Amino acid sequence: MRDGLKLDKLTICKGADTLVSVDTCVAPGEVVSIMGPSGAGKSTLLAAIIGTLAEDFTLHGRVLLGGRDVTREPPEGRRIGILFQDDLLFPHLSVAANLAFGLRPGADRKRLVEEALAEVGLEGFGPRDPATLSGGQKARVALMRMLLSEPEALLLDEPFSRLDADRRAQMRTLVFGRARERGLPVLLVTHDAEDAQAAGGRIIRIG
């Protein structure tokens, strides 16, 4: 994607108060960290970008994805992947069915699911019930599910914070590497200076 993710004077207000105002462009393959105190509006900013902002807020400015204005598009029309700290897998679906959930129609489901599992060291886990996975394993499946949906940008809301140091480093390498390979712009909300440093790029401080 050539133009990346542009937040054009994107401003979120609650009544007369401005909660967050950001004016920036995240280039394809670039990871920009968002840091700020609790309650500063980091998660609310991500909600505005994916189109799920609560009605208590008003939004000004624009979100442009690959040069396309998506500000008023419904969330499913935006093709933005998001990963949360406590991302839940669908409990009634197997690991493989969770991974296949976001695949485009006509995709080679079996091959893509197997490749995704192999990529995160979970070969043979396809038939498993997600409840039988560790936290780190669930996080890897959630990450691959997001990537398989072929998003045009990634938003990560503290996705590594429940993982131990080794897993955290592995997940960062995987997700940042994928983003670079595919030229995806990434916004990473984190409280952790190490995450921001590993992202190697700019930090936007809010609040």
Ligand SMILES: Nc1ncnc2c1ncn2[C@@H]1O[C@H](COP(=O)(O)OP(=O)(O)OP(=O)(O)O)[C@@H](O)[C@H]1O
């Ligand atoms: N649906 C909502 N309706 C009204 N106010 C909300 C809503 N969601 C969040 N808020 C308020 O908006 C502010 C920003 O919340 P947000 O969750 O974006 O902060 P944050 O920076 O992500 O915090 P944390 O680091 O603790 O996750 C807070 O004051 C919060 O109480």
